[in-house]
Every structure is written in C-alpha cells, then in structure tokens.
Amino acid sequence: xxxxxxxxxxxxxxxxxxxxxxxxxxxxxxxxxxxxxxxxxxxxxxxxxxxxxxxxxxxxxxxxxxxxxxxxxxxxxxxxxxxxxxxxxxxxxxxxxxxxxxxxxxxxxxxxxxxxxxxxxxxxxxxxxxxxxxxxxxxxxxxxxxxxxxxxxxxxxxxxxxxxxxxxxxxxxxxxxxxxxxxxxxxxxxxxxxxxxxxxxxxxxxxxxxxxxxxxxxxxxxxxxxxxxxxxxxxxxxxxxxxxxxxxxxxxxxxxxxxxxxxxxxxxxxxxxxxxxxxxxxxxxxxxxxxxxxxxxxxxxxxxxx
Amino acid sequence: xxxxxxxxxxxxxxxxxxxxxxxxxxxxxxxxxxxxxxxxxxxxxxxxxxxxxxxxxxxxxxxxxxxxxxxxxxxxxxxxxxxxxxxxxxxxxxxxxxxxxxxxxxxxxxxxxxxxxxxxxxxxxxxxxxxxxxxxxxxxxxxxxxxxxxxxxxxxxxxxxxxxxxxxxxxxxxxxxxxxxxxxxxxxxxxxxxxxxxxxxxxxxxxxxxxxxxxxxxxxxxxxxxxxxxxxxxxxxxxxxxxxxxxxxxxxxxxxxxxxxxxxxxxxxxxxxxxxxxxxxxxxxxxxxxxxxxxxxxxxxxxxxx
Numbered sequence: 001x002x003x004x005x006x007x008x009x010x011x012x013x014x015x016x017x018x019x020x021x022x023x024x025x026x027x028x029x030x031x032x033x034x035x036x037x038x039x040x041x042x043x044x045x046x047x048x049x050x051x052x053x054x055x056x057x058x059x060x061x062x063x064x065x066x067x068x069x070x071x072x073x074x075x076x077x078x079x080x081x082x083x084x085x086x087x088x089x090x091x092x093x094x095x096x097x098x099x100x101x102x103x104x105x106x107x108x109x110x111x112x113x114x115x116x117x118x119x120x121x122x123x124x125x126x127x128x129x130x131x132x133x134x135x136x137x138x139x140x141x142x143x144x145x146x147x148x149x150x151x152x153x154x155x156x157x158x159x160x161x162x163x164x165x166x167x168x169x170x171x172x173x174x175x176x177x178x179x180x181x182x183x184x185x186x187x188x189x190x191x192x193x194x195x196x197x198x199x200x201x202x203x204x205x206x207x208x209x210x211x212x213x214x215x216x217x218x219x220x221x222x223x224x225x226x227x228x229x230x231x232x233x234x235x236x237x238x239x240x241x242x243x244x245x246x247x248x249x250x251x252x253x254x255x256x257x258x259x260x261x262x263x264x265x266x267x268x269x270x271x272x273x274x275x276x277x278x279x280x281x282x283x284x285x286x287x288x289x290x291x292x293x294x295x296x297x298x299x300x301x302x303x304x305x306x
Numbered sequence: 307x308x309x310x311x312x313x314x315x316x317x318x319x320x321x322x323x324x325x326x327x328x329x330x331x332x333x334x335x336x337x338x339x340x341x342x343x344x345x346x347x348x349x350x351x352x353x354x355x356x357x358x359x360x361x362x363x364x365x366x367x368x369x370x371x372x373x374x375x376x377x378x379x380x381x382x383x384x385x386x387x388x389x390x391x392x393x394x395x396x397x398x399x400x401x402x403x404x405x406x407x408x409x410x411x412x413x414x415x416x417x418x419x420x421x422x423x424x425x426x427x428x429x430x431x432x433x434x435x436x437x438x439x440x441x442x443x444x445x446x447x448x449x450x451x452x453x454x455x456x457x458x459x460x461x462x463x464x465x466x467x468x469x470x471x472x473x474x475x476x477x478x479x480x481x482x483x484x485x486x487x488x489x490x491x492x493x494x495x496x497x498x499x500x501x502x503x504x505x506x507x508x509x510x511x512x513x514x515x516x517x518x519x520x521x522x523x524x525x526x527x528x529x530x531x532x533x534x535x536x537x538x539x540x541x542x543x544x545x546x547x548x549x550x551x552x553x554x555x556x557x558x559x560x561x562x563x564x565x566x567x568x569x570x571x572x573x574x575x576x577x578x579x580x581x582x583x584x585x586x587x588x589x590x591x592x593x594x595x596x597x598x599x600x601x602x603x604x605x606x607x608x609x610x611x612x
Contacts, residue, residue, distance in 0.1 A: 088490060089490060090490070184394060184395060184396070185531075185532065185533055185534060185535070186513075186531050187531040187532060187533045188533055188534075190531075205514065207492075208511065208514035208515070209514070209526075209528065211531060218531060218605065219605065219606065219608075220515075220528035220529075220531070220605045220606045221606070222515065222526035222528055222606065223526075225491075225492050225493040225496075225517060225524060225526070226491065226493060227491055227493045227494060228491060228494075229491070259608050260608065260610050263608060263610065290612045293610065293612060294612060297608060297610060299524065299525065299526045300525070300526045300527070300528065300606040300607075301606075301607065302525075302565050302566065302569060302603060304566050304569065304599065304603060306596045306599060306600060
C-alpha cells in the first residue's frame with residue numbers, strides 16, 4: 001500500500017532535565033517516515049528543506065526505503081528551526097525560538113507518482129495547506145489521517161473545520177479535543193468532533209495513554225509507565241508514523257485493527273522518548289518492537305469471570 | 307472476612323458546574339462502608355459524629371449490614387463539615403470552609419469485637435491516628451490498606467513514614483506519589499515508595515485511571531470516559547471501599563486479584579460521580595455493577611497475534 005506523509009523536516013534545539021541537543025534533525029515527516037518504515041515499504045514524504053539540511057539523514061531515510069521525491073530542497077534557504085526547553089514534568093515546554101525559514105512559503109506540490117496513494121498522513125500544518133494536499137490527489141485515498149494543534153484552532157478554525165470534513169481520522173490531544181468541541185467531557189467532545197467529519201478520533205493524553213473513538217465504540221490504550229522520559233520531542237509524530245504504517249500493512253481498516261495500530265504507535269513513541277531526537281528510531285528491530293507491544297498488552301489485560 | 311474501616315463521617319456542601327448541594331452526608335467511612343457493602347457483609351466502621359448527624363443515614367448503613375459500634379457519637383457537638391467548589395474541569399476544587407468540630411479531638415477507640423479484623427482500611431487521617439489504630443488490633447490483619455494525602459506529607463512526613471512501614475497497600479494520587487518519593491517518574495517513584503514498607507502501591511490518576519505496582523509487576527486500569535461527571539466528591543473513597551470490599555470476598559490476595567479489585571473499585575467510583583454525594587451508592591445492584599465492570603474490561607482489551 002502506498003503511503004504519502006506531509007509534514008515538516010526541521011532542526012530542533014532541545015533542552016531537557018537530562019541534557020541539551022543542538023540543531024538535531026526533527027520535524028513531523030522525519031519522525032513519521034522513520035517510524036512507519038518499520039511496518040511498510042512504500043513510504044513517500046512531502047516536505048521542504050533548506051540547503052543546510054544534512055544529506056546524511058536523507059540517506060538514512062532512503063536506505064530505509066523512504067522516497068523523497070516530494071521533499072523540495074531550496075539550496076539557498078534555511079530549514080525550519082525550533083528551539084524549546086522542557087520543564088521537569090516533561091509534559092510542558094517553553095518555545096525558545098521559532099524560525100520558519102523555508103516553511104514560511106511552503107506550498108506542497110504532490111509529485112504525480114504520489115497522487116494515487118492509498119494512505120495519506122497530513123502532519124500538523126496550516127489547515128488550508130493540508131486541504132490543498134487532499135485536492136491534489138488523483139483519487140480519494142483509502143484513509144486520510146490528519147494531525148493538528150490548538151494554534152490552528154485559535155487562528156484558523158473555519159479552515160480547519162473545512163478540511164475536517166474530508167478526513168477519516170483526526171489525531172489531537174485532550175486539551176485540543178476540548179477546545180475544538182467546546183465540551184469538557186471527552187465522551188461528549190468525541191461525538192461533537194465525529195459530527196464534523198472524521199470517522200475516527202484519536203485523543204492523545206501523553207503519559208496517560210490514548211483514546212480511540214468511533215461513533216459506536218471507545219478504546220483506551222494506556223501508556224507504559226517509563227523509568228525515564230529522556231526527550232519527548234517527536235513522540236506524537238512517531239506515534240502517528242507507527243499508527244499509519246501499521247495500517248498500511250493491513251488488508252482492512254476497522255475499529256479492531258485501529259486498536260492494534262494505536263498500540264503499535266504507542267510502542268514506537270515509547271522508544272522515541274528514550275533518546276534525543278530521532279536517534280532511537282534509527283536502529284530498532286522487529287523483535288524489540290514486538291516485545292514492547294507485548295508489554296503494552298500485558299499492562300492492562302485482565303480476565304474476570306463475572 | 308471481617309473488615310474494619312476507619313475514617314470521617316461528615317457533612318459536605320458542594321458546588322459543581324451542575325448544581326449545589328447543602329450539608330449532604332459525606333466522609334470517607336460513609337463512602338467506604340456503602341461501597342464495600344456490595345461485596346462483603348462483615349463491615350465495621352470506626353468514626354466520630356456529632357448530634358447533628360442524620361440517623362436516617364445511619365439506618366441506611368445498618369440496613370446494608372454495616373456495624374456502627376465503632377462510631378462514636380458526641381451528642382452535644384457538631385459533625386465534621388467541609389464545603390468546596392469544583393472548577394469546570396472537575397479535577398480541581400477550592401475548599402470554601404472546613405470545620406473540624408468532633409474531628410479535632412478524634413482518637414479512635416477500636417471496639418474489642420473489631421480487634422481481630424482480617425482487613426483494615428485506614429482512611430485519610432493524621433498518620434499518628436492511623437498508626438494508633440494498627441496498634442490497637444489484637445492480631446495483625448491479613449491486609450492493611452492506607453489512604454493519605456499531600457497535606458500529611460507537608461506537615462507530618464516522619465509520622466507518615468512510620469505508619470507506612472506497617473501497611474500492605476498504599477493508595478495515593480500521582481502528585482502525592484511524586485511528593486512522597488521525590489521522583490517525577492512514577493515507575494521510579496513506585497520503587498522508592500515500595501521500599502518504605504507497602505507491598506503494593508495504587509496510584510490514582512482520576513479521569514486517567516489508576517496504576518497498581520508491586521515489586522515485580524505493574525497494571526494500568528484505565529478510567530471509563532464518562533458523558534458527565536456530576537460530582538467527584540467521594541470517588542476516591544468509593545474506589546477504596548469497592549477495592550477492599552472485593553478483596554474481603556476473595557480467598558487469597560495476590561497481584562491478579564488486586565487487578566480485579568481495582569477494576570471493581572473503579573466501577574464503583576464511576577457510579578459515585580453520577581449523582582451528588584452518596585446518592586448513587588444507595589440503590590445499586592449486582593447486575594449494574596457487573597455490567598459496568600464489563601465496560602471497564604472491554605475498554606482496553608485487545609487481542610494481537612505477534
């Protein structure tokens with residue numbers, strides 16, 4: 001199955017209670033591409049980078065079978081840059097610097113070889129840009145997953161609601177679900193949001209796990225309590241990459257398969273936070289991933305005869 | 307199996323986004339007694355009340371098989387009173403008024419018929435008072451469960467650590483686990499706390515569920531996303547009552563049985579929050595409880611062949 005993922009490729013400077021990392025590779029498409037590559041082969045990225053982006057990292061991606069024809073490279077410009085500092089709780093962070101650079105005028109052109117993709121992952125970008133990607137597809141993908149954030153709800157709610165009509169899965173966090181729906185109860189919020197278009201809603205709750213809603217069903221995937229969260233950057237994108245990568249390898253997409261995809265995505269995210277940036281995602285293997293998934297399953301399985 | 311539960315019996319005045327309730331019956335022992343009564347019969351409460359406490363409620367308890375010989379009644383004094391207002395998120399609240407009244411000089415005397423109890427639930431009270439109860443027992447109970455809060459960590463940490471040496475199960479929330487251990491990671495915090503004495507640690511995370519730790523194992527019980535949380539008062543005590551009540555009815559206490567007990571406790575708490583105060587706990591039945599437990603189980607069960 002052909003997967004197209006659209007999102008940033010960037011430099012991140014990070015400070016966590018465990019140390020600092022300067023100008024390491026990050027961005028949604030980087031994490032999604034790496035994470036998905038453990039599950040499926042036909043991965044195609046759409047992004048924009050400057051001349052400063054390391055060719056070494058691009059080679060890592062292509063070596064893992066990721067196609068980069070949709071990554072626009074602007075030799076004389078600089079890549080998107082973000083700097084942030086995490087608080088001790090690792091759930092909150094301060095943005096220290098944001099330099100949009102190439103991202104400022106990013107207007108993704110989908111290569112014609114990508115336009116018949118079966119799966120489309122729209123990373124967090126301006127809703128109108130996300131919408132323009134859908135319009136460029138030559139056929140309606142089997143599944144469209146969209147990630148967004150509170151920022152777009154603040155400044156571009158009408159555009160966000162427009163694109164939501166076109167997607168199958170929306171992935172946001174609990175605060176964003178409350179903001180988007182205007183309801184504090186996540187159960188009620190899910191119904192309001194599913195009425196906006198998506199068939200499935202994923203609510204990410206960080207260290208508290210993730211919820212999956214359809215109109216009829218709900219699933220709670222707990223997060224594995226970790227000894228140490230070294231760097232949470234990219235965890236959400238790694239989750240998304242594992243989630244959609246797993247789905248790409250399946251014959252059919254239904255609620256049960258989505259539950260599995262959420263657990264695989266959560267397992268990938270739990271690796272991501274063990275090291276700075278993308279480092280931990282470069283050298284995983286099938287067996288480690290399966291073992292981690294088994295830990296997630298064991299964590300909340302019970303048998304009670306009622 | 308004989309259960310003794312020690313804790314407050316009180317009046318609460320509550321304000322939630324859904325309404326107000328003036329001077330309704332509350333307190334740990336009230337909730338624990340009612341909740342446990344759905345699972346076991348030999349329940350014995352230790353508490354203190356004033357002459358203003360409604361005999362109607364005491365009759366409700368005795369009708370449900372709860373023994374009140376250990377409830378000291380001081381005719382000329384007033385019962386403990388607490389008033390609070392919940393914020394829109396229902397996870398945080400402001401205390402508007404606290405009148406200790408009879409609680410100020412509460413020095414529980416355990417009736418001799420209670421002293422050979424198999425199960426002992428120590429509700430949130432001064433750690434030295436909790437300790438004095440243990441000392442009054444004629445034999446070491448099979449299981450001692452202790453609930454406490456950040457307030458005692460602030461002002462009576464040495465006394466709290468003394469009593470922790472004597473208990474089997476400690477039940478606290480995530481912030482309290484972090485404060486008690488001095489470690490942000492709940493995985494690390496659990497190890498530090500289990501080194502203080504308890505064999506099992508329950509970390510309650512409100513709408514995010516609960517974690518159960520032993521030295522070797524960890525279990526995550528997710529919370530059911532509810533349409534409406536009407537009044538969260540007593541949810542923790544109702545959880546504790548269901549938890550220990552369920553255990554009382556079991557032959558053996560081990561990690562697997564504790565997992566079940568946590569799900570039954572969570573199910574009871576999910577009923578509690580549907581109405582003001584103890585109201586919802588007065589008319590439950592076995593079938594409704596089983597159905598709710600089944601919802602909790604279904605919520606996070608998956609089958610993946612790896």
